[in-house]
Amino acid sequence: MDSICVATDLHGDADRALARAARLAQRHGARLCVVSVLPGTAQDAEISAREATLKAMISQRPEYPSLTVEIVVACGDPVSEVHHAATRCDADLVVVGPHHQGGLLDSMRLTTLEKLVQAAPRPVLLVTAPVEAEYREVLAPVDFSEACAAAVTAARALAPTAEIRLLHAVGVPYQTVVAAPGAVGEITQMVDPKPFVDDAVTQAQDWLAANPALRGLSAPEPDTVALPRLVELAMAAQPADLICLGGHTKQGILDRMLGSFTADMIRKPPCDLLIAPAAG
Incomplete structure (x- = not known):
């Protein structure tokens, strides 16, 4: 990893x-490229103030003396400007903080963070927890896609020293069962899951074999x-400090679920x- 771009709104x-x-x-x-985006109407004084704040924040980091840092304060659309900065510094990773919900309307539309992830040609790390140590436990729900x-x-x-646990949820369809006389509504039950589980076992082996980086x-x-x-059960059994996900998966109902x-x-x-x- 040669270059990291971190986007911050100071919130x-x-x-x-x-x-x-x-x-x-x-x-x-x-x-390290630190980028912060202001509205397109921002004045020179606001830009200078943001630059000064970022410099002060960076100088307080214990890693500062050993870092090569560039500060970028841009004005305009956050997604476009962050991607522009990440591309210009040839970032291998984009690091961002959590999105702050803005109520019902915000829950019905794509957030800036979702747009950023959706359009990103490079991995995006969303940081929510206090930074106390290196990542130790990684949880990876996988659908055997390139992503x-x-x-x-x-x-x-x-996180080269972290333990990585792979999870796979098997999509098993349900079938309608003929209801007994007098029953109200349809009755559904899961079809025999064994063929689906067996197929997932084979897919997992093929997927690992096809990706030497996962050796x-x-x-x-596979779990139904x-x-x-x-994921909730896995986190309860052994909490992870990082979950990794594929951003763009294969086509199909199950992958739209992912x-x-x-x-x-x-x-x-x-x-x-x-x-x-997905790579490439």
Whole structure:
């Protein structure tokens, strides 16, 4: 990792994103580009004040003496300006803080953070937790897509000493059962899950074999529990400090479910998130 771009709006827990980015830059010997975006109507005095604030924040970081830092204060659309800055500094990773919900309307539309992740050609790290140590436990829900392989690969590069646990939720369809005489409504039940589970076991082995960067990881045990619940159970059994997700997955109903799951995770992250697009 040679270059890291961290975007901050200075709101709330924004300093956590800067702290994690600085720690990662120091660990990997990477350049650090700190970008903050103001409205297009911002005046010169506002731009100068934002630059001064960012310089002060960076100088307070213990990693500061060893870092090569560039500060960029841009005006305009946040998504476009962050991507422009990340592209210009050839960033390997974009680090951001959490999105701040703005009520009902905000819950019905794509947030700036979702747009940023959706359009990103590079992995995006969403930092929500206080930065106290290196990542130790990584949880990786996978659907055997290229994007999930890229996400796990990025997580291994980001946290080379962390334990990575793979999860896979098997989509098993339901079938309508003929109701007994007098019963109200339809009755549905899951079809026999064994063929679907067996197929997932084969897919997992093929997926790991096709991605040398994942060598050494244990294949996930396919589970018929719904993906959100599966992650919830895994977090309860052994909490993770980082969850990695594929940002753009294969086409199909189950993969659209994963896409919806990713969006939900971005809005209510249980810990830090690493989201990566498919390689290439």
